[in-house]
Amino acid sequence: MPELGPRYEHKEIEEDIYRKWEESGYFNPDKLPRSKAKAKPFSIVMPPPNANGSLHMGHAVFATLQDIMTRYWRMKGKQALWLPGADHAGFETQTVFDKKLDKEGRNRFAMEREALWQEIWDFTQTNKKVMEGQLRKLGASCDWSREIFTLDPRIIEGVYSTFEKMYKDGLVYRDYRVVNWCPKHRTALSDLEVKYIERVDPLYYIKYGPLTLATVRPETKFGDTALAVNPKDKRYKKYIGQEIEAEGILGKLKFRVVGDAAIDPKFGTGVVKVTPAHDTTDFEIWKRHEKEIPGPKIIIDESGRLTGEVGEFKGLKVAEARIKVAEKMQEIGILEKVDAEYKHQVATCYRCNSTLEPMPKPQWFVKMEPLAKEAIKAVEAKKIKFYPDNSKKVCLHWLRNIHDWNISRQIIWGIRIPAWFCNPKNEVKRMGFYYKIVPQVLKGKARTYRLNDHHLKVGDVIACEDSQAKTFFGHAKITAVAKKKIKDIVLPDPIHGGGYKTLDELLTAFRRHYPPDRVITGDTETLIYDFQFIPFSKENPSGGCNYIYVGNKAVAKCPNCNGNNLVQDPDVFDTWFSSGQWPYLTLLAQGKNIKHGTRNNKQELGTSKDFENFYPTDVMETGYDILFFWVTRMIMLGLYRTGKVPFKNVYLHGMVRDKDRQKMSKSKGNVVDPLGVAEEYGTDAVRMAITVGNTAGNDIVISEDKIRGYRNFATKLWNIARFVMMQKEKIEGAGVTAPKMNAHDKKAVEQAHKVRLSIGKKIDNFQFHLGAEEAYHYIWHTFADKIIESAKPKLMSEKRTEQESAYLMLLGILEESLMMLHPFMPFVTEHIYQQLPGSAKYSEMLMIKKW
RNA sequence: GCGCGCUUAGCUCAGUUGGUUAGAGCGUCUCGUUUACACCGAGAAGGUCAGGGGUUCGAAUCCCUUAGCGCGCACCA
Numbered sequence: 001m002p003e004l005g006p007r008y009e010h011k012e013i014e015e016d017i018y019r020k021w022e023e024s025g026y027f028n029p030d031k032l033p034r035s036k037a038k039a040k041p042f043s044i045v046m047p048p049p050n051a052n053g054s055l056h057m058g059h060a061v062f063a064t065l066q067d068i069m070t071r072y073w074r075m076k077g078k079q080a081l082w083l084p085g086a087d088h089a090g091f092e093t094q095t096v097f098d099k100k101l102d103k104e105g106r107n108r109f110a111m112e113r114e115a116l117w118q119e120i121w122d123f124t125q126t127n128k129k130v131m132e133g134q135l136r137k138l139g140a141s142c143d144w145s146r147e148i149f150t151l152d153p154r155i156i157e158g159v160y161s162t163f164e165k166m167y168k169d170g171l172v173y174r175d176y177r178v179v180n181w182c183p184k185h186r187t188a189l190s191d192l193e194v195k196y197i198e199r200v201d202p203l204y205y206i207k208y209g210p211l212t213l214a215t216v217r218p219e220t221k222f223g224d225t226a227l228a229v230n231p232k233d234k235r236y237k238k239y240i241g242q243e244i245e246a247e248g249i250l251g252k253l254k255f256r257v258v259g260d261a262a263i264d265p266k267f268g269t270g271v272v273k274v275t276p277a278h279d280t281t282d283f284e285i286w287k288r289h290e291k292e293i294p295g296p297k298i299i300i301d302e303s304g305r306l307t308g309e310v311g312e313f314k315g316l317k318v319a320e321a322r323i324k325v326a327e328k329m330q331e332i333g334i335l336e337k338v339d340a341e342y343k344h345q346v347a348t349c350y351r352c353n354s355t356l357e358p359m360p361k362p363q364w365f366v367k368m369e370p371l372a373k374e375a376i377k378a379v380e381a382k383k384i385k386f387y388p389d390n391s392k393k394v395c396l397h398w399l400r401n402i403h404d405w406n407i408s409r410q411i412i413w414g415i416r417i418p419a420w421f422c423n424p425k426n427e428v429k430r431m432g433f434y435y436k437i438v439p440q441v442l443k444g445k446a447r448t449y450r451l452n453d454h455h456l457k458v459g460d461v462i463a464c465e466d467s468q469a470k471t472f473f474g475h476a477k478i479t480a481v482a483k484k485k486i487k488d489i490v491l492p493d494p495i496h497g498g499g500y501k502t503l504d505e506l507l508t509a510f511r512r513h514y515p516p517d518r519v520i521t522g523d524t525e526t527l528i529y530d531f532q533f534i535p536f537s538k539e540n541p542s543g544g545c546n547y548i549y550v551g552n553k554a555v556a557k558c559p560n561c562n563g564n565n566l567v568q569d570p571d572v573f574d575t576w577f578s579s580g581q582w583p584y585l586t587l588l589a590q591g592k593n594i595k596h597g598t599r600n601n602k603q604e605l606g607t608s609k610d611f612e613n614f615y616p617t618d619v620m621e622t623g624y625d626i627l628f629f630w631v632t633r634m635i636m637l638g639l640y641r642t643g644k645v646p647f648k649n650v651y652l653h654g655m656v657r658d659k660d661r662q663k664m665s666k667s668k669g670n671v672v673d674p675l676g677v678a679e680e681y682g683t684d685a686v687r688m689a690i691t692v693g694n695t696a697g698n699d700i701v702i703s704e705d706k707i708r709g710y711r712n713f714a715t716k717l718w719n720i721a722r723f724v725m726m727q728k729e730k731i732e733g734a735g736v737t738a739p740k741m742n743a744h745d746k747k748a749v750e751q752a753h754k755v756r757l758s759i760g761k762k763i764d765n766f767q768f769h770l771g772a773e774e775a776y777h778y779i780w781h782t783f784a785d786k787i788i789e790s791a792k793p794k795l796m797s798e799k800r801t802e803q804e805s806a807y808l809m810l811l812g813i814l815e816e817s818l819m820m821l822h823p824f825m826p827f828v829t830e831h832i833y834q835q836l837p838g839s840a841k842y843s844e845m846l847m848i849k850k851w
Numbered sequence: 852g853c854g855c856g857c858u859u860a861g862c863u864c865a866g867u868u869g870g871u872u873a874g875a876g877c878g879u880c881u882c883g884u885u886u887a888c889a890c891c892g893a894g895a896a897g898g899u900c901a902g903g904g905g906u907u908c909g910a911a912u913c914c915c916u917u918a919g920c921g922c923g924c925a926c927c928a
Contacts, residue, residue, distance in 0.1 A: 006888065196926090203928085215928055228928095267927045274928095281928075345926075390855060394923070397854055401924070628923090657863090692875070693864050697856085701863050705877045712890040723887035730886095762867090769865065773875065785892075792886065 008718035010682030014827050018136050021830075021846055028143045029079040033848065041081065042073040043614035045583045045647075046142060047622045047630070048085035048150060051124035052093040055134040057656040057664060057702060058623060060674035061694070063138045064687045065653060065768060066621050070141055071823040072763045076851040081614055082142040083586055084135065086128045088150045090414035090575035091193070095185060095351045097123060097413070109186070113412050113570075120413050134675055139683050139826045141846070146590050146610075150578055151415065154589035159578045160418045160552040161605070162641055167419075167550040171367045171640075172407070174419075174548065176469055178276075178283040178296075179406055181359040182349040183304030187410040188363055190574055191403055192629055195350040203342035204326055205269065207334040208255065209246035211239065214268025216342065217278075218329060219321040220300070221248070222310045224255065226274040226293035228285055231259030233270050241292075249328050250311045252519070254511075258289045280358050294512055295468065296360045304357050318357065362470050363408040364417060364571070371636040372399040378635065378645050387651040387766045388697035391627060398628050407574045414572030418551060422558040423567045424463040424472055424544035429456070431476065432467030434513060437497075441533055442473070445497040449489070450527045451514060456481060463544065464533070472546035473536065480530035486510065487522030495530065536561045580633035583620070583646035587611040605641055620647040624654060624697055651766050654699035677707050684825035685711035691772040691824055713776060714828045717821070720784050721832040724814050727795060727807045728837065740801070745809035748787060752778070752816035759820045760851055768824075775820045783813055811836070819849060 025031040032039070044066050049059050066082060074080035097120050098108055108116055128149065135142070148155065166172040179188040204218045208227060215221075227244070229236035240259040245252060262281055263272050276286035277296035286295055301307040306314055306321050313321045329335040347356040376399050378384060379392060386392040408417065424430060431454060433441060441464065456462065460478045465471065486506060492498040500506040503522055510520050536545030538561060547560035558566055578585075590610035616638075620631060631650055638646030657663055658670040678686045688710035694700045731739065741749070755778045762771035787810070794806040815836065818829040830846065 007890075213928075217928080262927095264927050272928050279928075281926095344928090388856095394855055398924070401853090403925095624922095689876090695865070698864085703863075703877080706863085708890075709876050712888095715890050716888065719888035719891085721887085726886070765867070767867070770867080773865075777875080784888085788887080789892090795886075 006719065006722070008682070008714050008828055008831075010684070010714070010827065011679070013831050014137070014139075014683055017827055017830050018139065021141065022136075022144070024846070026074075026846060027082075027141050028145050029081045032074070032079060039077055039079040041613050042070070042078040043081040043083065043587075043617040044070060044619050044621065045586055045617050046082060046084045047620075047626075048087035048579070048582065049131050050089035050092055051086045051128040051131065051149070052089055052096045053127060054130055055138075055674060057672055057674050057690075059131075059134075060138055060686065061653050061656060061690050061700060062621055062623070063135055063140045064690045065651070065694075066619075067138075067140050067142075067687075067826070068691065068763065068768055068771075068823040069619060069621070071826060071846065072760065072851065074141070074846065075819070075822065075849060076760070079613075081146070081610075082140070083590075083614075084132075084140070084142040084144060084147045085582070085586060086124075086131065086147075086149050087575065087579060088124055088413065090572060091185070091187065091189075091409055091411060092351065092575070093120065093124060094411040094413040098185065108412070116412055137675055137678060137683060139687065141826070146586075148586050148589055150575075150582075152589065155578065155585050156415055157552065158585040158588060158605075159415055159573065159581060162581055162637065163418060163573075163577075164550050164552060166366065166640075171370065172364055173367065174362060175365055176360060176362045178278075178280045178358045178360050179363055180347060181302070181357045181361070182352065182354055183302065183357050184349065184352050184354040185411070186302050188359075188361055188406055188408060189349065189356070190406050190576075193350050194347045194356060195353075196345040197348055197353075198343060199346045200341060200343050201346075202326075203268070203339040204329070205336040205338070206273075206329060207246070207336050208253075208271070208273070209244040211236070211244065211257075211271045212269050212336050213271040213273055214339075215273060216344065217275075217322065218325045219306065219313070219318055220275045220278045221273060221325065222250070222306070222308070222313075223275045223277045223297045223299040224253075224273045225276055225286065225295065225297055226289070227255050227257045228260045228263050228272045228274050229257060229270060230261065230263040230265045232261075233263075233265040235265075236271065247332065247334055249325065249332065250309070256293050258285065258292055260285050260288060277360055278358050283358075283360065292512075294514075298360070300357055300359065302359070304354075318355075361408075363406050364419070364569075366405040366407055366577075368402040368404050368636075371640055372402045374639045375399055375632065375635045378639060383645045384635065384647065385649045387649065388695075391624065391650070391652050391697060395627060395632055399632060405574075407577045408569075408571040409574055410571055412572065414575060415578055417569040417571050417573055418553070419569040420549040420551075420554060420566040421569065422472075422544045422547040422549070422561060422563055422565050424546075425565060428463045428544075429454070429460065430463040430465050430472070432465045435466050435468040438464075438466050438473055440497045440499075442535065444533075445495075446479075446533060447493065447495040447497075447528060447530050449486075449496065449510070450529065451510070451518075451520070451524065453527060454529075456529060462531075465546075472544060474545075475534040475536070476531035477534065478529055478531050480528075482528040482530075483525055484528060485522065486520070486524050486526050489526075489528075536563075538562045576629050576633055579630060580637045581641065583617055583634060584611065584615055584638060584642050587615050587617075615642065615646070616644050617647045619649045619651055621651045621653065624652040627652060649766070652697050653694065654697060656700050656702055658701070658703060672702055672704065677704065681707045681711040682714055682827070684714050684828050687826075688713065688772060688776070688824055691768050692776070694769050696766060710776075713780065714825065716780055716784060717817070717825075717828060718832070720779070720788065720817070721814060721835065723788060724807075724810045725835060727810060731804060731807050739804035739808055741808045741812070742801070742805045745805045748809050749812035749816065752783070752813040752820075756816050756820040756851070763823065772824045775817075775824065779817045779821065783817060787813060819851065822846075 047062060070080050070082040101108055180194050181188055201216045203214050203216055205212055205214050239257040243254050243256050245254055262285060274282045274285050276283045277298045278300055286293060299306055299308045299310050300318060304318050306316050313324060326335060348354060349356055376396060379396060456478050458478050458481060462476050463472050464474045464476050466473060487503055492501050500509060507520060544563055544565035545561040547558050549555060549559055549566060557564060587610045588608045590608055634646050655663060664671045674686055685707050689702055689707040759771040759774050791806045791810060794802050797803050818833050822829040
């Protein structure tokens with residue numbers, strides 16, 4: 001056999017084989033010979049790799065496992081579809097690109113949105129190309145004709161229609177609340193993107209008048225608006241409802257003390273400062289006591305520096321300010337003590353490890369509970385099977401304790417949120433009204449008292465803003481301006497609304513609306529503006545009514561007030577909001593029969609040939625690390641949009657580790673590059689190393705030694721084939737016409753067949769490792785070591801029939817072996833298969849042979 | 852705190868609903884070149900399946916418990 005050398009030279013053949021497979025067209029289920037004959041569908045939608053780098057071992061794991069299933073079911077005669085894609089990976093790509101810009105001395109915050117978008121677009125398209133090549137190298141038999149990118153217009157259209165429907169159904173809402181803010185990347189993150197790390201920080205005990213409280217964040221004290229204690233705490237009961245005076249860095253402070261059950265009396269001193277702008281819990285405390293205490297006072301800006309009324313600390317970064325503020329407190333004698341060894345969890349950005357700054361922002365949220373409820377029902381009803389089984393429990397636990405999901409990101413790389421705000425033009429002056437006042441204005445309140453000078457004169461038209469919700473509700477035309485001491489206001493004042501009967505009541509109200517450290521007495525001067533209120537309406541459109549328009553494309557005029565002030569939300573969606581819809585959107589995008597619902601009702605999903613045929617998909621195979629990010633959200637959104645679960649089975653693979661169980665990372669230098677080792681040892685060897693010993697939900701250990709072991713196996717198989725081919729030449733050389741197998745040899749072939757069926761059973765049950773091992777063991781230690789060895793004397797026998805029978809047996813078992821191994825090691829098996837008698841064309845093994 | 856796991860050969864891990872002498876890769880030792888293969892063959896050493904208790908005719912496997920390790924979620928300023 002001159003063409004079969006003693007070693008399998010993968011380098012010479014892999015590329016060629018893949019090209020021929022691809023040219024055959026059989027990766028596309030529509031082109032399979034059996035597809036006309038009502039073959040049952042089998043479908044996997046590929047987790048789209050992030051188009052911001054090249055493939056790593058984790059990708060090789062999913063590529064291998066999904067390819068095993070696809071090839072197996074295709075061989076079994078199903079209409080097998082493996083649908084590939086690529087993910088724009090919003091925030092992750094943005095951070096990768098930010099780093100690149102940083103190296104080049106550039107910065108995205110100084111760039112035009114369109115120019116930056118174009119650069120990132122080009123960057124992802126380049127990466128996408130590279131990854132496609134790499135998936136081919138790994139032997140992935142996916143249908144490239146259906147490949148789709150997450151920013152494809154067909155996908156975006158679907159994402160928009162989902163958002164629109166959810167908005168109308170009340171499942172997405174805009175809210176002003178404290179979000180997880182990364183000061184480095186200047187965007188909000190979802191709760192899942194927060195990584196808590198344990199840190200030791202000083203715990204400062206600060207005197208606030210008669211009380212002492214403990215905090216790790218003295219620098220936020222400028223944003224304090226109250227103090228809180230547990231209502232059951234006997235020590236402090238008498239202070240609840242009281243205003244206490246305290247010495248502050250910037251002068252005297254006055255805070256009200258509220259009782260709130262969220263306070264743990266056992267922690268610190270049992271007294272907490274309430275900083276609603278920069279702490280989630282405090283924001284909630286304020287919400288519960290908003291009648292009694294002032295709301296958020298922002299003193300940290302978006303880049304994590306102090307801002308506002310913070311005196312000499314203005315412009316300092318939080319970490320610096322903390323030390324300086326503590327020093328200052330020490331100086332003026334309000335720092336009681338410091339516990340330097342305080343251990344606590346700090347919220348950080350999972351991408352850059354920056355400490356997150358909680359910050360109030362208006363954002364879009366998804367109301368999760370109704371969606372989770374349906375998902376729980378479906379999972380409990382076993383509409384989805386989980387591998388490993390216990391991940392179902394993990395999934396249910398998460399779904400049962402779900403929180404609303406912030407889907408707004410303040411980056412440019414992503415799908416822009418299709419919401420338009422009817423905003424007042426910037427040149428229009430605005431005046432804020434506390435949200436409780438708004439209905440009074442609408443009902444006829446026509447006077448407002450202001451301590452700060454707004455420089456308004458009679459005849460000015462201003463926009464009226466709900467200062468909590470940051471929404472506008474109308475115009476006010478100023479009709480009179482006066483300046484008076486508060487005590488000189490005649491009470492009750494019917495034009496103001498008539499709510500205050502005594503000076504004390506009025507002063508309390510003033511204090512509530514201004515920072516606590518502002519001293520307000522009867523002698524304080526106030527500006528008094530009389531105005532004529534004009535609500536926004538279609539007849540009266542000027543200015544912007546803050547109506548929110550949600551739709552799949554821009555409209556020229558505000559549907560509410562007819563104004564021309566619509567401005568699109570600059571934010572983009574969390575990537576997972578779009579990838580959470582991946583299974584149905586990718587299938588809907590395929591084929592010519594695509595319908596996206598009726599023209600009048602964009603909310604309807606429509607259908608397509610692929611959607612009808614392949615949805616729900618058979619398997620979702622991905623890593624356990626994105627169970628919550630992706631899998632649960634696909635289930636929820638899939639049920640919401642299609643009424644069906646998006647997949648019948650979930651298989652979760654583990655994380656790849658090196659031989660010392662260390663997580664692979666560039667910084668550790670222990671990364672095994674799948675393409676590099678595939679080049680050196682052959683793709684088949686890498687695939688086997690990935691498959692054997694890899695069980696659902698458990699981490700996978702991959703070392704070069706292991707890969708080398710399976711490279712040896714490929715050579716072994718190669719030599720088995722070489723040996724059998726040698727017999728072929730001998731038999732054929734002797735001019736045999738119709739050789740026959742004896743009963744004994746037939747039995748051996750049947751045995752091999754049974755092994756193949758047993759391996760199939762294991763693939764059916766998602767036990768790929770067992771299947772791979774069984775094939776390995778049978779071929780090496782049964783076929784080669786025992787069957788071939790015992791056949792040797794027969795092959796040398798003088799009896800022709802015995803010789804021929806032994807040859808036929810070996811040929812039969814070889815064929816079985818190639819088939820059982822093909823899903824795992826497609827290249828070497830295909831290559832050998834082509835040498836067998838009767839094999840003419842490529843792709844026979846791949847497509848036509850039944851399992 | 853709540854939840855989910857793990858502990859099997861020197862190392863890294865398999866072991867499906869409980870069923871003969873517990874397996875694989877790599878490593879170690881001995882021998883071996885014969886119709887393919889030294890990226891090989893024949894053979895060997897190496898495990899009280901974390902400890903204890905229970906159920907059972909029978910337990911690595913099911914139940915309880917102890918110890919050690921890991922992961923996820925939520926948190927106290």
